[in-house]
Amino acid sequence: MSIASTHNVTREEAAHPVRSYPKFLWWALDEATNGSVLFYVWMFVLTAVALVGANAWAVQVARGMIVTNMTDHVSWGLYIANFTFMVGVAAGGVMMVIPAYAYHDKKMHDVVIIGELLAIAAIVMCLLFVVADLGRPERFWHLIPGIGRFNWPMSMLTWDVIVLNGYLLLNLHICGYLLYMRFLGRVPDRRWYLPFVWISIFWAISIHTVTAFLYCGLGGRPFWNTALLAPRFLASAFVAGPAFILILFHIIGRVSDVQIDEAPKRLLINIVRVTVLVNLLMVLSEVFTEFYTGGAHTASARYLYLGLHGNDALVPWIWTAVAFNLVAAALLLSPAVFRSSFALVLACVLAFIGAWIEKGMGLIVPGFIPSTLHEIVEYTPSLTEWKVSAGIWALGLMVLTVGLKMSIVVFTSKRSKP
Amino acid sequence: MNADELPPKQKGSGAGLLPILNQPGSRRTAMKAAGVALGLTAFGKAISPLWSIPENVSVDEFLQQHYKELSDDDKKKIFARLESETKEELGVDVTISDPPPIPGVHFGYAINLSKCNGNGKCMEACNKENNHDRGTDQSYIRVLEMSKGSMDMEEGNTTYDHTVPQDDKFYMPVQCQQCDNPPCVTVCPVEATWKEADGIVVVDYNWCIGCRYCEAACPYHARRFNWQAPEIPPQEVNPNQGYLSNRIRPQGTMEKCHFCLHRTREGRLPACLEACPTGARVFGDLNDPDSDINWVLKNKRVYVLKEELGTRPSFFYFFDS
Numbered sequence: 161m162s163i164a165s166t167h168n169v170t171r172e173e174a175a176h177p178v179r180s181y182p183k184f185l186w187w188a189l190d191e192a193t194n195g196s197v198l199f200y201v202w203m204f205v206l207t208a209v210a211l212v213g214a215n216a217w218a219v220q221v222a223r224g225m226i227v228t229n230m231t232d233h234v235s236w237g238l239y240i241a242n243f244t245f246m247v248g249v250a251a252g253g254v255m256m257v258i259p260a261y262a263y264h265d266k267k268m269h270d271v272v273i274i275g276e277l278l279a280i281a282a283i284v285m286c287l288l289f290v291v292a293d294l295g296r297p298e299r300f301w302h303l304i305p306g307i308g309r310f311n312w313p314m315s316m317l318t319w320d321v322i323v324l325n326g327y328l329l330l331n332l333h334i335c336g337y338l339l340y341m342r343f344l345g346r347v348p349d350r351r352w353y354l355p356f357v358w359i360s361i362f363w364a365i366s367i368h369t370v371t372a373f374l375y376c377g378l379g380g381r382p383f384w385n386t387a388l389l390a391p392r393f394l395a396s397a398f399v400a401g402p403a404f405i406l407i408l409f410h411i412i413g414r415v416s417d418v419q420i421d422e423a424p425k426r427l428l429i430n431i432v433r434v435t436v437l438v439n440l441l442m443v444l445s446e447v448f449t450e451f452y453t454g455g456a457h458t459a460s461a462r463y464l465y466l467g468l469h470g471n472d473a474l475v476p477w478i479w480t481a482v483a484f485n486l487v488a489a490a491l492l493l494s495p496a497v498f499r500s501s502f503a504l505v506l507a508c509v510l511a512f513i514g515a516w517i518e519k520g521m522g523l524i525v526p527g528f529i530p531s532t533l534h535e536i537v538e539y540t541p542s543l544t545e546w547k548v549s550a551g552i553w554a555l556g557l558m559v560l561t562v563g564l565k566m567s568i569v570v571f572t573s574k575r576s577k578p
Numbered sequence: 579m580n581a582d583e584l585p586p587k588q589k590g591s592g593a594g595l596l597p598i599l600n601q602p603g604s605r606r607t608a609m610k611a612a613g614v615a616l617g618l619t620a621f622g623k624a625i626s627p628l629w630s631i632p633e634n635v636s637v638d639e640f641l642q643q644h645y646k647e648l649s650d651d652d653k654k655k656i657f658a659r660l661e662s663e664t665k666e667e668l669g670v671d672v673t674i675s676d677p678p679p680i681p682g683v684h685f686g687y688a689i690n691l692s693k694c695n696g697n698g699k700c701m702e703a704c705n706k707e708n709n710h711d712r713g714t715d716q717s718y719i720r721v722l723e724m725s726k727g728s729m730d731m732e733e734g735n736t737t738y739d740h741t742v743p744q745d746d747k748f749y750m751p752v753q754c755q756q757c758d759n760p761p762c763v764t765v766c767p768v769e770a771t772w773k774e775a776d777g778i779v780v781v782d783y784n785w786c787i788g789c790r791y792c793e794a795a796c797p798y799h800a801r802r803f804n805w806q807a808p809e810i811p812p813q814e815v816n817p818n819q820g821y822l823s824n825r826i827r828p829q830g831t832m833e834k835c836h837f838c839l840h841r842t843r844e845g846r847l848p849a850c851l852e853a854c855p856t857g858a859r860v861f862g863d864l865n866d867p868d869s870d871i872n873w874v875l876k877n878k879r880v881y882v883l884k885e886e887l888g889t890r891p892s893f894f895y896f897f898d899s
Binding site for chain 1 (some may be wrong): 619659734769797798804830888
């Protein structure tokens with residue numbers, strides 16, 4: 161990365177009178193797209209993957225969702241699994257916002273923008289995963305309040321449309337405003353961001369609660385129909401989100417000149433140490449209730465963990481998740497994570513993948529198996545579904561990379577010190 | 579391609595804030611512009627299959643309003659458009675009607691499980707009457723083969739292909755239960771599905787966005803998604819079509835049993851009932867004390883599926899004593 165080389169340019173620009181917000185964004189975007197060979201290779205690969213995904217999606221729209229492996233029995237699959245998980249990652253960023261603003265943690269305050277940028281990228285991905293799952297994406301305007309017919313407040317999906325878009329706007333505003341003020345060298349006006357930060361804290365909880373309500377409100381799906389679902393979602397979100405941020409800290413430290421302080425890292429590790437246990441406790445509680453009670457309501461859980469009548473497509477998935485979660489928990493609780501960055505990154509990667517499986521494929525698919533008429537039709541994602549999902553992940557990582565680089569450019573530019 | 583190796587940017591008036599526009603000479607800027615152009619071209623190429631949307635979806639169809647907001651005039655135009663589209667694609671003359679609910683009627687359905695022998699004629703009739711996809715033998719009905727001595731659907735089987743009836747089995751057809759408290763209607767984000775005055779839950783196939791939330795919500799596996807456009811040989815198309823019922827459904831939208839409303843609202847019986855050789859099916863007006871369905875409710879011990887979910891089905895099962 162070449163932040164140092166841009167300093168002399170930006171310092172002289174600081175004297176320039178034209179500093180409108182759009183021009184600032186354009187400037188930051190331009191600066192953010194300067195970088196090392198590694199950066200260009202990274203962006204090139206992501207672009208290529210995103211294009212493959214875009215093409216797969218276009219084919220899916222043209223030929224119909226028959227190109228997915230979803231059926232009338234398993235009518236949601238990899239897309240909705242990823243959607244559910246990414247809502248959690250978006251909400252997880254709030255674990256930096258709360259200490260930064262509610263407890264006035266000065267060190268966390270300096271890096272809180274990373275959590276907010278992660279939320280932006282994650283929400284963009286959520287919205288794309290929902291669009292990818294639509295049979296008629298060109299009719300999306302039916303969902304726009306005012307011109308469409310918005311079944312609010314009855315449909316939980318309309319709540320999700322509101323909270324996800326609202327959360328995106330809140331974070332765009334907070335990040336944009338704070339970066340812009342920093343760019344101008346002004347002290348941010350608290351009235352212009354503090355209320356929004358406070359709203360965003362509650363909003364972060366709401367996006368994941370509403371997403372859980374999508375599923376747990378369905379009486380016909382016993383596997384989802386549990387009051388524990390929303391708390392479980394939040395617990396695993398507060399594992400996956402901070403875990404990803406810890407990985408980001410590590411990457412930023414490696415590829416850029418920015419050195420992130422130890423204090424926020426320690427705080428995040430301490431948060432994940434608690435949430436990872438809370439999450440495991442909730443999983444255990446769910447598993448106990450399912451298996452000890454027995455009967456027909458246990459069928460989905462039996463299918464997930466043990467296989468049902470010889471059908472066991474998800475068994476390797478869920479035991480991988482269990483193993484990853486346990487190893488991650490053990491590593492995180494050991495003092496090794498403070499000493500060795502390898503141990504820390506490994507623990508975070510395992511926790512992140514574990515949550516992805518548990519809350520994605522491990523939650524959405526067994527809700528449909530066995531079906532409501534107790535038929536067993538299995539599901540494994542098709543190549544199209546993998547391509548589209550990879551494309552959306554790539555685009556999300558591009559948004560995150562550019563966002564982070566924009567903020568690094570602003571933060572490291574000397575002009576911002578008045 | 580490290581920034582340090584590149585010539586420093588020129589700094590003219592306003593240059594710093596719009597560097598790409600004002601510095602055409604900069605090597606990096608030129609490369610960025612080329613990269614963006616290349617990326618956009620590749621993106622355009624990648625999503626080119628999307629051009630099938632403007633080919634298949636007319637502007638009128640794209641802008642079409644929700645069924646409940648259409649005037650009689652709008653409907654007439656839409657039905658004419660759909661009829662001409664079918665003529666164009668399949669060369670078949672069809673008539674699309676839209677019979678309204680009969681005031682004061684609430685339809686109900688009952689199945690005598692002592693009579694049903696699992697022959698599957700109802701599924702066949704549904705497939706033909708409702709212009710279902712032929713390749714998948716799609717139907718709104720599934721018949722469960724159940725073991726005598728158990729009502730546990732987990733022991734049921736819908737994919738049997740032996741002679742029926744088997745001595746140790748009984749047969750339970752399941753289709754849309756036309757719930758009075760339908761979870762599918764509650765969850766639809768765009769009100770593309772609703773309950774009509776005569777108790778039938780319908781779908782506006784031209785308003786559904788295909789999110790399949792209703793399919794997840796339905797406890798009876800009553801909903802079907804058009805994973806691709808249904809394929810029907812032209813000579814087999816049922817030309818007597820209802821807008822909210824059996825017209826040929828578009829790809830990517832949801833559909834479900836509608837009690838053959840294009841027939842039943844005009845005094846005829848559902849196709850599955852007419853096709854049933856055992857006389858197991860009873861259909862009628864729950865509000866009419868003298869109807870067959872009310873005779874069954876009064877004189878038989880009936881049950882509904884998954885009563886504990888509170889969906890209040892208009893669909894009943896009973897046995898002969």
